[in-house]
Amino acid sequence: MNALTIDVEDYFQVEAFASVIDPQNWKDYPSRVGLNTKKILDILDESQTKATFFCLGWVAERQPHLIKEIAARGHEIASHGYDHQPVYRKSPQTFRADVKETKQILEDLTGKPVSGYRAPTYSITKKTLWALEILAEEGYRYDSSIFPIKHDLYGIPDAPRFPFNINTFHVKTKLIEFPLTTLRILNLNIPIAGGGYFRLFPYTFIKKALRHINNKEKQPFIFYLHPWELDPNQPRINHISWRSRFRHYVNLDKTEGKFRKLLSDFRFSTVLEVLSIKF
Numbered sequence: 687m688n689a690l691t692i693d694v695e696d697y698f699q700v701e702a703f704a705s706v707i708d709p710q711n712w713k714d715y716p717s718r719v720g721l722n723t724k725k726i727l728d729i730l731d732e733s734q735t736k737a738t739f740f741c742l743g744w745v746a747e748r749q750p751h752l753i754k755e756i757a758a759r760g761h762e763i764a765s766h767g768y769d770h771q772p773v774y775r776k777s778p779q780t781f782r783a784d785v786k787e788t789k790q791i792l793e794d795l796t797g798k799p800v801s802g803y804r805a806p807t808y809s810i811t812k813k814t815l816w817a818l819e820i821l822a823e824e825g826y827r828y829d830s831s832i833f834p835i836k837h838d839l840y841g842i843p844d845a846p847r848f849p850f851n852i853n854t855f856h857v858k859t860k861l862i863e864f865p866l867t868t869l870r871i872l873n874l875n876i877p878i879a880g881g882g883y884f885r886l887f888p889y890t891f892i893k894k895a896l897r898h899i900n901n902k903e904k905q906p907f908i909f910y911l912h913p914w915e916l917d918p919n920q921p922r923i924n925h926i927s928w929r930s931r932f933r934h935y936v937n938l939d940k941t942e943g944k945f946r947k948l949l950s951d952f953r954f955s956t957v958l959e960v961l962s963i964k965f
């Protein structure tokens with residue numbers, strides 16, 4: 687059983703556009719997160735699959751019915767923080783306020799405890815490991831923010847590749863980490879299990895890599911996707927770098943087909959279930 691995760695945020699909130707879109711202006715962009723999340727919910731219903739939805743506090747406050755619907759359809763609600771600012775741009779005080787507030791907003795909407803956290807832009811790096819202690823203190827049980835790769839925006843290349851207790855990794859606190867899944871080739875970790883990498887690589891390669899992790903390494907993988915990645919009709923944002931443009935727009939029209947294949951080829955559930963976290 688593998689973990690399926692959706693980061694519930696809108697297309698204009700991503701780090702790739704942060705240089706041209708100020709969060710203060712988010713309210714001026716037409717929201718598509720509801721429409722796109724419902725598309726995902728319908729696809730998941732068709733394949734009778736449950737997933738974990740890491741929801742942005744900003745979205746939850748403005749579209750409470752969306753969060754309630756995700757929960758009502760049997761999925762796990764977890765936290766993606768409030769304002770989608772990377773952890774390395776926050777102080778420990780503002781980070782604590784952010785994760786506390788988001789947990790409260792989501793729990794008030796669903797009446798269920800929120801156990802999981804995923805940092806915006808996978809921004810738990812060597813410099814922000816302090817954030818993990820704060821998550822545990824604020825009542826979170828697991829984190830899924832560490833990407834064991836080298837990347838210009840995020841990553842801890844030497845972090846373990848599969849779920850581990852965080853107190854075995856430089857931080858003395860009780861929290862389980864589910865790192866984003868990579869394939870190890872030679873001495874390199876290659877990201878394969880979601881987002882832009884899923885849109886970029888041919889499906890046959892991804893399927894083979896994920897099968898290798900399940901069958902040869904005997905480990906679960908964690909797959910992630912954003913609602914805007916199934917939306918080829920989203921408004922285009924101008925004046926961004928070629929790198930950001932490529933990362934955000936590559937193969938948006940192919941995501942849905944690939945995602946449907948993935949759901950029929952592998953078994954998925956929520957992070958809570960895959961990690962066997964009980965209350």
Ligand SMILES: [Zn+2]
Pocket residue numbers: 693695766770805806807
């Ligand atoms: Zn995000």
